[in-house]
Amino acid sequence: MADDRLPVATYPETHTAPAAFARPCLDAALEESLMTEILVLYYSRKGSTAELARQVCRGIESIAGVTAKLRTVPPVSAENEGPAKPIPASGPPYATLEDLRQADGLILGSPTRFGNMAAPLKYFLDCTSSLWLSGALAGKPAGVFTSTQSMHGGQETTLLSMMMPLIHHGMYLVGIPYTERALNETRFGGSPYGASHVAGMQDDPVLADHEKTLAQALGRRVAALAERLRTP
Numbered sequence: 004m005a006d007d008r009l010p011v012a013t014y015p016e017t018h019t020a021p022a023a024f025a026r027p028c029l030d031a032a033l034e035e036s037l038m039t040e041i042l043v044l045y046y047s048r049k050g051s052t053a054e055l056a057r058q059v060c061r062g063i064e065s066i067a068g069v070t071a072k073l074r075t076v077p078p079v080s081a082e083n084e085g086p087a088k089p090i091p092a093s094g095p096p097y098a099t100l101e102d103l104r105q106a107d108g109l110i111l112g113s114p115t116r117f118g119n120m121a122a123p124l125k126y127f128l129d130c131t132s133s134l135w136l137s138g139a140l141a142g143k144p145a146g147v148f149t150s151t152q153s154m155h156g157g158q159e160t161t162l163l164s165m166m167m168p169l170i171h172h173g174m175y176l177v178g179i180p181y182t183e184r185a186l187n188e189t190r191f192g193g194s195p196y197g198a199s200h201v202a203g204m205q206d207d208p209v210l211a212d213h214e215k216t217l218a219q220a221l222g223r224r225v226a227a228l229a230e231r232l233r234t235p
């Protein structure tokens with residue numbers, strides 16, 4: 004399981020199978036192909052969405068047989084829609100369409116931009132029409148998470164904005180039910196539509212306990228459904 008103290012930049016890219024799942028005779032590649040994989044794909048500029056992504060990964064990896072793959076997207080600008088650099092200076096690698104194709108589930112995260120998802124994530128999604136044409140994501144589970152500066156600054160609209168392309172891709176959307184106690188008790192982020200964080204005017208990326216709990220719950224729920232759908 005991921006270490007809670009690790010900054011997201013050092014979140015391990017390859018993961019060891021839990022002991023109960025380990026088969027000593029299988030080589031690593033075969034072992035990996037037996038694991039259900041959830042892609043956690045996010046954009047973050049100030050670190051809050053990245054922190055949520057890390058907690059989502061922890062929730063995913065609490066489910067036996069499921070592994071998290073953490074990926075980000077490059078920034079875009081009006082002058083240059085492509086990545087400034089082919090690989091990021093730090094943190095997880097940029098996602099590829101192949102990452103999406105291979106994943107058994109997807110959890111998308113973006114900061115709120117005027118009540119909507121941020122352009123870099125939208126731009127990446129706008130480049131997925133080949134996957135849409137082949138139905139590569141259809142029938143896979145998905146969830147969403149976001150961070151805002153203010154409490155009522157558009158978390159739910161941002162979460163819904165990320166859901167729309169996923170619906171077009173035919174994915175099964177997973178939310179967070181009120182059976183999660185933290186959803187009833189939170190005074191900050193967390194919503195039935197997905198995980199979230201209220202960063203405040205100082206853009207503080209430190210998550211409240213309930214925000215962490217709900218981000219992990221989202222990861223667990225998508226992971227558990229992906230595992231069920233994959234296992235005959």
Ligand SMILES: Cc1cc2nc3c(=O)[nH]c(=O)nc-3n(C[C@H](O)[C@H](O)[C@H](O)COP(=O)(O)O)c2cc1C
Pocket residue numbers: 046047048049050051052053113114115116117118119150151152153154155156157202206208
């Ligand atoms: C162009 C722009 C638009 C934004 N729009 C909103 C908004 O509508 N509501 C809000 O609460 N915060 C808004 N913010 C603030 C970010 O959503 C917030 O700081 C978020 O926590 C940043 O996430 P990050 O740390 O992952 O980059 C906006 C920020 C920028 C740069």
